[in-house]
Amino acid sequence: MARSTAATRREEDPTEVDGDLEGFIGYNLKRAYVVVSTDFRRIMGKNGLAPRQFSALSLIVQFPNITQSELARKLGIERSGLVAIIDDLEGRGFVSRQPVPGDRRVQALSATTGGQAAYAEAHKMVMAHEAELLSDLSPQEVETLVGLLQRIRSKGD
Amino acid sequence: MARSTAATRREEDPTEVDGDLEGFIGYNLKRAYVVVSTDFRRIMGKNGLAPRQFSALSLIVQFPNITQSELARKLGIERSGLVAIIDDLEGRGFVSRQPVPGDRRVQALSATTGGQAAYAEAHKMVMAHEAELLSDLSPQEVETLVGLLQRIRSKGD
DNA sequence: TATTGTTATACTCTATAACTATA
DNA sequence: TATAGTTATAGAGTATAACAATA
Numbered sequence: 293m294a295r296s297t298a299a300t301r302r303e304e305d306p307t308e309v310d311g312d313l314e315g316f317i318g319y320n321l322k323r324a325y326v327v328v329s330t331d332f333r334r335i336m337g338k339n340g341l342a343p344r345q346f347s348a349l350s351l352i353v354q355f356p357n358i359t360q361s362e363l364a365r366k367l368g369i370e371r372s373g374l375v376a377i378i379d380d381l382e383g384r385g386f387v388s389r390q391p392v393p394g395d396r397r398v399q400a401l402s403a404t405t406g407g408q409a410a411y412a413e414a415h416k417m418v419m420a421h422e423a424e425l426l427s428d429l430s431p432q433e434v435e436t437l438v439g440l441l442q443r444i445r446s447k448g449d
Numbered sequence: 450m451a452r453s454t455a456a457t458r459r460e461e462d463p464t465e466v467d468g469d470l471e472g473f474i475g476y477n478l479k480r481a482y483v484v485v486s487t488d489f490r491r492i493m494g495k496n497g498l499a500p501r502q503f504s505a506l507s508l509i510v511q512f513p514n515i516t517q518s519e520l521a522r523k524l525g526i527e528r529s530g531l532v533a534i535i536d537d538l539e540g541r542g543f544v545s546r547q548p549v550p551g552d553r554r555v556q557a558l559s560a561t562t563g564g565q566a567a568y569a570e571a572h573k574m575v576m577a578h579e580a581e582l583l584s585d586l587s588p589q590e591v592e593t594l595v596g597l598l599q600r601i602r603s604k605g606d
Numbered sequence: 607t608a609t610t611g612t613t614a615t616a617c618t619c620t621a622t623a624a625c626t627a628t629a
Numbered sequence: 630t631a632t633a634g635t636t637a638t639a640g641a642g643t644a645t646a647a648c649a650a651t652a
Contacts, residue, residue, distance in 0.1 A: 531634090
């Protein structure tokens, strides 16, 4: 047996309480995310989009005229936290806030032509970055990983 | 086919560049970690150990008399960032810094008796928290997930 | 009364750089 | 010169609470 995980400990020796941090999902998720986000920032460059800005832009491209409240909900963050992200994307000329006829409280978000082009380019870079980070995994393993992560995510609803 | 992932996109339609954030590993890692860490803090309570303090305590229990530099290296953080973590654990009476004969620069870290007991208790709580979050996954799937995450982590060396 | 976008504020996490005392 | 621990500092990221405009 090469590795001891929380799962195998639970199966093989339920009374075992040692210091093996390596078996915990939370610890591994955090460490893996640090590796991925560090590489994301490296490949996107000094003034490139940060992960959160990329995610927001992606959803604005995918859902034109989405409102800020709806976008915050999809991203799983507070409305207040989204303001700076949209300010940044607007400052880059990638996104515009537009009034919505019939409800003057709402701002509809849409990607500009430049924002769409920037997203297409960023998307390619992120695909390349993930392909390299996941080069040791088979396409089947990548699909399995995404599925398992999404099942954990679904516990947060 | 219910889901579209980066992996299946790469296989089935390499030219596809849409806004499907859901297929990215980085995004899923982040969202899954938010779910896990939020539940970790919930189960550990208001004045309970935060994830980083739990991780540090775990390694101190596992590696008695580890130095701060070595612990920081294992945790993948800077030495400077570890100071506040150890200050906190020392303040709780869980860890002590002790001089090392032969090199007066070094502080050896060890868990007190109370710290060992607190860790054993925290460990049980974290095992229960992960068991509940992973209750939809088979033990085999949990082991697969840990293995895949560790392979991503290994790309960060 | 409730909702949208916003501001103010604070707290956590983390990194960089510089300091001290030792080696 | 180099290393261990520390301090000071700054920058992300995020949350809570409150506000104005609007519904």
